[in-house]
Amino acid sequence: MRPSDDFQAPGLDLFHFPPLWPGAPYWLTKPILMAGVGIILICALLWAAFARPALVPRGLQNIAEMGYLFVREHAARPFLGKDADRWMGLLLSIFLLTWIWNLMGVIPLVQLPVTSFLAFPAVMALTVYVIKIYVGVRKWGAGAYVSNLIPRGLPKLAYVLLIPLELLQNFVTSLFTHMLRLAANMFAGHLLLAFFSAVGFWFLFERPTPLGVPVGVLGVVMAIVMTGFEMFIQFLQAYLFVLLTAMFIGDSLDPEH
Structure with a gap:
């Protein structure tokens, strides 16, 4: 059997996209297009839901509410308390946009989770990072804001290690964990779905053999099962992303909360 006849598992080429048409700007690719579509879709849905709100919500307004x-009960209020409603515009937008970008990984013909490209979670996480520092410094002042990050009442010797770790966690690692958690989960999920789909197509249609057909059937079954599981993960990761957003902002506004 020639090497070209061997099954080739999907790889990083899944995440490489040329410009949309010859001569287009190098940055104008399918992920950028899908990101823009997601933004427009969220704006359109929220406008349609709340442009003329009814006292008794129905249809799209009911779903949006x-x-x-x-988001308010399970992300905003646990960390922002009485300030929750002030931040709901930001939190709801982040949740819905992240969820839509995630779901694009299982939408037929699109099949591309925008958030699997690190740049998109990075922009959202960096925006949250700037906001949390800004609101903390604005409320407490720079010195008190940094001081609030350090727990009180510990032995003095503990602060030798604790202070650098707390500063590192709040000013460095929190940013990277915020964006990497989302991107890594969507990246891995997309690869798994592509792998099982490729197995099913290869052994059932491309190179069917008596021994290969059962493997192909298993690949199709696993692709279906993993699609359902991935949809759950897509929702969960959107929730965790907005949960961390609320937690970061809440900690800046009220360190004792």
Whole structure:
């Protein structure tokens, strides 16, 4: 059997996209297009839901309010308390946009989770990072803001290690963990779905053999199962991303909360 006839598992080429058409700017690729579509879709849905709100919500307004209540009760209020409603515009937008970008990985013909490209979670995480520092410094002042990050009441010797670790965690690692958690999960999920789909296509259609057909059937079954599981992970990662956003902002506004 020639090497070209061997099954080739999907690799990093899944995440390489040329410009949309010859001569287009190098940055104008499918991920950029899908990111823009996601933004427009969220704006359109929220406008349609709340442009003329009814006292008794129905249809799209009812669905949008369910999303609003979910973010408020399970992300905003636990960390922002009485300030939760002030931040709901930002938190709801981040949650819905992250979720839509994630879901694009299982939408037929699109099949591309925008958040698997690190640049997109990085922009959102960096925005949250700037906001949390800004609101903390604005409320407490720079010195008190940094001081609030250090727990009180510990033995003095403990602060030799604790202070550098707390500063590192709040000013460096929190930013990277915020964006990497989302990007890594979407990246891995996309690869898994592509792998099982490729197995099914190869052994059932491309190179069917008596021994290969059962493997192909298993690949199709696993692709279906993993699609359902990935949809759950996509929702969960959107929730965790907005949960961390609320936690970071809440810690800046009220370190004792």
